[in-house]
Amino acid sequence: MQTKPHFAFFDEGSKKEIRRATLKAVAIPGYQVPFASREMPIARGWGTGGLQLTLSLIGKKDVLKVIDQGADESVNAVSIKKLVQYTTGVALTDHTAEANIIQSRHRIPEHPLREDQILVLQVPNPEPLRKVDAREYMTKRMHAEDDYSGAWLILFEQIMKYGKMTTGAAHPVYVNGRYVMAPSPIPRFDNPKMYYSDALILLGAGREKKIYAVPPYTNVESLAFEDYPFSKESFKGKQCKLCGAEEVFLDEIINQETGDRTYQCNDTSYCMERLNSAQEKEVESSYA
Template sequence: MTLKSLTRDWEPMAYGFLDGSAKREIRRKMLKAIAVPGCQMPYASREVPMARGWGTGGLQVSCTLVNPRTRIKVIDQGADDSVNAASIRKFLARVSGAPVTTDTLEADLIQSRHRIPEERLRADQVLVLQVPNPEPLRSVQPNMSIARQMHADADYGRMWLQLYEQIVRAGRVMQGASYPSMVNGRHVMTPSPIPRWDVPKLHMAQHLTLLSAGREKRLHAVPPFTRVEPLTFDDVAYRVEDHAGLTCHRSGARGYFMNEIPQADGSSLHEVSDSDLGVKVIRRGEGDPVQIGTTWYSNGEMT
């Protein structure tokens, strides 16, 4: 036996950029997060070639899950062509050799910032959400040690009080993105800065959702067919953004989540936030044989 036989040839980086030890740790924490839905799991967040707060948590999870046959899709607030999405997609393809796509139906691994695609995800797809702040209690309890104890005791009274005060002062819940939600009837989580429109998409979904915060060094998960219920009072219904009557000025798509584009004359145009869906609608209108999957919403109503 020689020393050379026990070692590998030098390589500039490990497959998928992260070293084997980092991947094993993240896999263990992902399994724990799946076993206890909504519960935050700490992990040793590694350095990646991206600034903290720009998706390092989601990138580490994606690097851990990717393999040469994984088809990758990356979106940023619904868009496939933004700088953040394009950079992460190019990086993942370079370090893994995996193919990339912008089609939600073709993707195996979808990494997203602030949005969930409008087309329903299948059981064989994995959604990775970037999370800047995974702690839902931060706004009511800045001391994280006490917040951890509150999670352990399922003590979410301050969260309910915060929502009650918003209703008393404004007549409705003012919480927009990152709406606190109860997972599996036990842990309250913040579902990343996705809009209220997207939170119902996590409820009893077929796909696995992994939420990771690299800067905060924590991840949590929503396994398939798990209850995700926004915190609401019995007599105050949960309301999503009222986009049912809006029409995309480019594609003509209607009844989906829209981006508002202010105009110089003070008016506004609207564009469907899910850029891939908008492109499909345009191509179908031009006569191309494009497949559009079943969407979560129809005319602004959850199907």
């Protein structure tokens, strides 16, 4: 006999614990609140933190969107969506504007988020100081003492070695002028979207058992030096080969045979929406 799963997978006690940690996380922006990460039906390190946040938030009327590296249809996103829908029956969407809970791995959607939306980010390594010291006890102490010289030194060493800051993703940020936080492995391109965001941003690390948050309208500054200012990845002069979008985060696609490079929107639903609206306009004008 198969019994129906409990609403949103978790027992109510687990939800309460996650909810208490989330409320504390919002009250102390950027501080990693420890929580009793539950065993999930997906492997730790594959979005269990984000999933646990989503399950603790979600109600019958919510509309969920899940993306993985900007794509709605990749494996991680699809399996998380399926699990949440199976246990809650909520509506799913690909459109950023239609969703009110957006769980994401490694991207903040191109479409600007609104006040009534919550962005849930999956975090593999929540500790920006882990490279500085492997011991949790020590990194917690550094956060307590506001000692971020290690985080600065990592960036400084990059500049000494390569002439620039070479963080590919998860460029550390200062939240509310107090805590240095790993913004999850989003590209530098997305860091400025956290600054005074309209939406609440929750970050969950299941394997590392941490929940942290960036409330809306909060000062989020990327770490940078006066003479080496922070810069986003630049796609100057490049555009999406499908929808022609500029000023968005682009994936580089190399043709193995010819060696040609083409570019495509990383946010697939944004690209699709642009293509659809362009087609609608085309149809309208041809009938007129």
